[in-house]
Amino acid sequence: MAEAALKMDPVADAASAPLLSVDNIEVVYNDVILVLRGLSLKVPQGKIVALLGSNGAGKSTTLKAISGLLKTEDGEITRGDVTFLGEKINQIEPDKIVRRGIFQVMEGRRIIADMTVLENLRLGAFTRRDNEVKADIERVYEFFPRLRERTGLAGYLSGGEQQMLAIGRAMMARPKLILMDEPSMGLSPLMVKEVFAIIKKLNTELGVTILLVEQNARIALSVADYGYIMEQGKIVLDGTAEMLQTNEDVKEFYLGQGGGEERKSFKNLKSFKRRKRWL
Amino acid sequence: METQLLFQLILNGLIVGTLYGVVGMCFVLIYKASQVVNFAQGEFLLIGAWTCWWLLTAWNIPFFWGFLIAVAFMMVFGMAVQLVVLRPLIGEPIISVIMVTIGLSIFFQALMKWMFGTFAQPFPPIFTVDKVNVLGLQVQTAYLLSTGVSVAIMAGFAWFFKYSRMGLAMRATAFSQQVAQSLGISVRQVFALSWGISAAVSAVAGVVVGMVNGVSSALSYFGIKVFPAVILGGLDSIFGAVVGGLIVGLLENLGQFVDSQYLKWGNLYEIIPFYALIIILMIKPYGLFGTRDIERV
DSSP: OHHHHHSOOHHHHHHHSOSEEEEEEEEEETTTEEEEEEEEEEEOTTOEEEEEEOTTSSHHHHHHHHHSGGGGGTEEEEEEEEEETTEEOTTSOHHHHHHHTEEEEOTTOOOOTTSBHHHHHHHHTTTOOSSOHHHHHHHHHHHOHHHHHOOSBGGGSOHHHHHHHHHHHHHHTOOSEEEEEOTTTTOOHHHHHHHHHHHHHHHHHHOOEEEEEESOHHHHHHHOSEEEEEETTEEEEEEEHHHHHHOHHHHHHTSOOOOTGGGGSGGGHHHHHHHHTOO | OHHHHHHHHHHHHHHHHHHHHHHHHHHHHHHHHHOOOOTTHHHHHHHHHHHHHHHHHHHOOOHHHHHHHHHHHHHHHHHHHIIIIIGGGTTSOHHHHHHHHHHHHHHHHHHHHHHHOSSOBOOOOOSSOSEEEETTEEEEHHHHHHHHHHHHHHHHHHHHHHHOHHHHHHHHHHHOHHHHHHTTOOHHHHHHHHHHHHHHHHHHHHHHHHHHHOBSGGGGHHHHHHHHHHHHHTSSOHHHHHHHHHHHHHHHHHHHHHIIIIIOOSOHHHHHHHHHHHHHHHHOTTTTTOOOOOOOO
8 A cells, every 4th residue: 555655656646746836945135135045845735834933034035935926025036946736936927926826915914995895805806807706705795794894995994804805805816825924913812813713714615725924823723734834044844733733842932832841941041042943 | 248258267267177187187197007207298198189180181081080090099109108118117216217208208299390390280170160159158169079078088087997907906006016916917017008098098188179279289288287287186196186177277267367357467377377286285285185095093
């Protein structure tokens, strides 16, 4: 049995290839600032993958490298490949990447403040030409009933409602892969729970694959299937969500638990700093 | 007799004002979509009018078709200007872009003088009656037509930005180019389209004014008159451009009334919009309808 699994024929291999794979990419901003130094990760079809790490580790940059939005910020992929559905997408313009089925929900929601909720949703479907847009708007309202009542400008929505609108707008594009950048930013703990329940629902009910960047490691790992932890532009640890949740280092640095008695005192700060470097 | 003149001038002001409003909208369209202050807006009127005039006089095409061809040509022309001249300037300092549009303005003026001469050329007569009587006031038939067309264009713009896919995409691009791209909108397409629409609609205004006054480089002064209108309205507000246009049109004509009846300075109507501009900007620096960003607290 084990041998049969190893000798898969190429066709079956292609079918089991991940939806998105990022291979050893290097990203440079303004031609000088090296942000990602050889980052690789894989996002399998139909899964939620969490990308965790501290501020400035390069999580958002990774997402922008995939969605192509890097180009709008004077950054570029100088080495490595981003492969989506078996095709390289490193050098493609961001609007064409959306057409291929990758949609990024940017950090800080970025809904269009001077448009109504409905106009924002219709813009989410900009790349579509079919006539099921109305039905999809209804579906978004079923996911987020409170958006239906908001008829004013989107700029006056609460933070949580804006996040819902941003996710709803992503649903309107019917993407294969949603890149979600810090959905919990600036939300109350209760609202964070609600938003993550919706992310899980998106994945299970609509079958959307999600790559999730998050500061709140605990809640991210609770919905994710697989997780990557990055520091200073590199992946330092990866594994299934259960594995990461029980890993002692992750527990200590990202989940704020464990770590034994000796690390709770300032006397042992040196040991903490050394440990913080991971490898 | 004086009230008769006053009403006549108010009516003229409203008619010319709607034209200013339409050209103002075109100006705002380009500014909103691509953040370019287009100093060559008046030349779009000029080129459009000359194209139509040339089609009518040299080829004897019926007015309706000549008009349509001229507008279609200007659509393509506007996009071409954006593609060839302004696209390479994306990301350059705003002052460079402004200098380029000023350069374009001078270039097109000279080009038109070289091609068609410096004298005003009358349009071949299009309407059987030159003037019609509206409630006892004389109105040029061409202006009557222009008001109808202007109102239709304004309604078209309102529909376009509220309901059409590309209209929403343009508003998204005006909000943030990065957000627009994240939604799958090609910002380059939006830029080109905004220039195309702007040039085409300006050509409509150019033809109408040309029908009344004859076609000459004086048409491009319209582009200068439109500045106080759009700045009054707030530079980034399409609705503001229309209101600003009406205000400028009315002010001009009221200025003429006051001047001819009482002051006898001569030419007050030329400068009064600019006086009003200074006063309004002192009170409302964002213009009448200019939006400040929504801050959610």
